[in-house]
Amino acid sequence: MPGFSFEIVASDARARAGVFRTPRGTVETPVFMPVGTLASVKALDPDDLRTMHAEIVLANAYHLHLRPGDSLVRDLGGLHRFMAWDGPILTDSGGFQVFSLASLNSVTEDGVEFRSHIDGSARAFTPELVMQIETNLGADVIMQFDHVIPGQSDHAAAKDASERSVRWLARCRTEFARLRAVDDAPKQTLFPIIQGGIHQDLRRSAASAIRGSGDWDGFAIGGLSVGEGKDSMYAMLDVCDDALPREQPRYLMGVGFPEDLLAGVARGIDLFDCVAPTRMGRNGTAFTGGGRLNLKNAGHRADPRPLDVECGCVACRKFSRSYIRHLVTADEILGLRLLSLHNVHFLIALMRRAREAIRAGTFDAWSRDWLARYHSTSVNE
């Protein structure tokens, strides 16, 4: 079984086109990774994901630990078999969820005590337990347990959380190594997460400490797109681009609006994920090359055009805006399914086109043109 590797096949300024190889398949970067929080990309199935050329999907350790339980998933053959997706999977550690979704009780050096958002039951996560959970789930790429703080936290709070995340990484690494010693341990790689809020020095220190603590197959940047301004986010990406080795993939966590994807690619990011395309789809909104469409607007009532005339997804090849608006208005499940499908397809296709532009050495111009049209909304008005 081959391991993990990353190869940069083309660069254009700081943007990169690469190939991330995993034991379960190859991921061409830059790439958008659909989010299947509870082992299902909401409203879609694995065949939908293959049809839209998704190459890697996410799932979430916090959610799957609570429901249906990571031990159960392990007993049923692991996450790939459970959700019938045989390609690469990445699991997030639950760091973000215990600090946002759950009711937090306390954070100590040992770990986090919180209450389940489902039934209020008392729970505790430590770096060691999270490694056990993610090993049980058996994803290909697993994330360290990290300390996540609000986007605009002050320097002292951000420093505390960033440094704790580095210390927790060391514990994750030790436990991860211990769990590898078991005979049938899944072949996985552990990604560290750089925290530090909107403070350049903290991001730089964290990147340096993580680089010095071992060899990693990739690096994640966490704690962005959580309420800070765009300029702050871009400044942090610039720092991380400078502070991280160019030879490994960089994963910008939880960022997935089209304009943010392009800004990230321009700053050397390779991997992205976000619930936005499925969440917006369930709310009746579609991404298009001409901007966002709200299908609830009466203006779409009799519109025979597809959501996006340039999109090749199933929703755009077969159905009109009028039909999809009818489904959304009537609360038909097919409506939110078609919009979710289109939105995820749209982001995957956008990253494929970014990759082509990087290979052609035209990323900057292509990206500017794309954004100008996206913000013009001329297509849809």
Next chain:
Amino acid sequence: MPGFSFEIVASDARARAGVFRTPRGTVETPVFMPVGTLASVKALDPDDLRTMHAEIVLANAYHLHLRPGDSLVRDLGGLHRFMAWDGPILTDSGGFQVFSLASLNSVTEDGVEFRSHIDGSARAFTPELVMQIETNLGADVIMQFDHVIPGQSDHAAAKDASERSVRWLARCRTEFARLRAVDDAPKQTLFPIIQGGIHQDLRRSAASAIRGSGDWDGFAIGGLSVGEGKDSMYAMLDVCDDALPREQPRYLMGVGFPEDLLAGVARGIDLFDCVAPTRMGRNGTAFTGGGRLNLKNAGHRADPRPLDVECGCVACRKFSRSYIRHLVTADEILGLRLLSLHNVHFLIALMRRAREAIRAGTFDAWSRDWLARYHSTSVNE
């Protein structure tokens, strides 16, 4: 463009295997027709329907008149294009809905006044308006507007409604003929509906009056499975089997549980429809050869088996009961989609097997064996 015809290719006692030919394709009978009330078979898309070998689907004139409007559907190219289903479609007239779902204001010889179940707006249906709606929608088979009464209505009320339905059929026929004179009128056939509650003489009189009023490409039996006992329903089917010509297809409206399908086939029924498979799917229940499964039951939590080991649907080929239970428990859309898909596939496949048994001359024995296993629940306990 060919017209409508029916050919019986095999008989076994009163059960028949036939071919119902329509301008948009051939339907092998007996057949279960999935219901797409609002121009969408709930949670499924046309590719799903083709994969499970659905040959004809339903939509509903009442619902589509209210939302999005039958004129809009016509302007967008008709129901087939609107919902991206190029096979045969049958529209129900709304008779059942105005007497059940809407708030009824009055029934006169002219028609029915009622309030929309969506916004309470005042509406009126006449046989003529319903023909206009169904012509706008452009389905292949359209149903007459009928007077539907509660299942256990007394003889006087049932006689009144049954005879009114026959008079309304004549008006439907006249308006249907008038609408055919338009240049681009869709190629459609109008099916009469036999009403009469649970009263044998009324069913017989209605069948006789309808037969005497013209040539029909098929006959529907309405107002059953609406609260009367099974014995009453079977007695009415026996009467209708005797009173209807054997050369045309018979459609038993709104009946779709497995045991009722087999009982109907045994009594000479060819076409069935019901919302049960999708509604039950959304509620977490699956049909299986060994009886019904409620996926909400904790007993399925760690069960690696498919819903039905003998089923070839996508849900059964790829996913475990454990995974589907997880999805249902977590309110994931994929869960109700997989259950809806399985249940509709299950009924379509059941009718295909019934057809094979009729052709082999073994329907009665096969049907008994199938029901014994279905009621034993041995497979799933």
